[in-house]
Amino acid sequence: MQRRKTLLVGSGPANLALLTCLKEWGSSVLESLEVLERRDSAEWHPGIAFEDSMLQVSLFKDLAFLRNPASPFTFFSFLRDKELLYHFIHTNNLYPSRKLFSDYLVWVSRFFANKISFGKEAVAVRFREKPPGTQTLVVTTRDVSSGDVSEIEADDVVVSLGHEPYIPEELAVDSSRVVHSNFLSSLVGATSSNRRMTTRS
Numbered sequence: 001m002q003r004r005k006t007l008l009v010g011s012g013p014a015n016l017a018l019l020t021c022l023k024e025w026g027s028s029v030l031e032s033l034e035v036l037e038r039r040d041s042a043e044w045h046p047g048i049a050f051e052d053s054m055l056q057v058s059l060f061k062d063l064a065f066l067r068n069p070a071s072p073f074t075f076f077s078f079l080r081d082k083e084l085l086y087h088f089i090h091t092n093n094l095y096p097s098r099k100l101f102s103d104y105l106v107w108v109s110r111f112f113a114n115k116i117s118f119g120k121e122a123v124a125v126r127f128r129e130k131p132p133g134t135q136t137l138v139v140t141t142r143d144v145s146s147g148d149v150s151e152i153e154a155d156d157v158v159v160s161l162g163h164e165p166y167i168p169e170e171l172a173v174d175s176s177r178v179v180h181s182n183f184l185s186s187l188v189g190a191t192s193s194n195r196r197m198t199t200r201s
Helices: 013-025 028-032 075-081 085-089 098-112 181-190
Strands: 002-009 033-037 116-118 120-130 134-143 149-159
Touching: 002 013, 002 028, 002 134, 013 028, 013 033, 013 098, 028 033, 033 120, 075 085, 075 098, 120 149
Parallel strands: 002 033, 002 149, 033 116
Antiparallel strands: 120 134, 134 149
16 A cells, blocks of 8 residues: 555646645655546636637736745746746736636646646545554545555545536437537537537526
8 A cells, every 4th residue: 555645636727726835835845745646737717728818817816926026836927937928918918818827727736746646536435444543544545547456544634625527417318419618629629610519598
């Protein structure tokens, strides 16, 4: 059984923000930490990450700006690294595209490439009694591609799964015509020009 001090489940914005915080603080927690992510990247809502689909919250609510405006992990640091800062400023827009924000999250995740295990999901967790009267957590994990199951023991587990796609039963009438927005991009690619597509938030 593998042993970690801290185990993070999910590589979405919440856990990425936690990683940046630990990194900037020089926390020793990072020395024995692993992130489990069932997908193959840290892309954010890839199904609706279009160039002309705008973020609905201010870019200042990124992974680090409100905590530390001088952080190397802010959205502005990403823009500067990608040589996009001047271009973005001249758009006079505080709401970047979802695609650009998703690229930002992937950019941050690469700073922690040695900590994030992509294609690996948590499927169960249980307590393990240890003397003298203390407990640890044992997380059962599964390799998404091979199906191999293993266990990781950890003192702390942080679960940040995000939202699961959900379609009300009354609307789930035809999976080829009614889809969740998470899968919108795949529908657009398969939709011919003479078909109508409607979205609702």
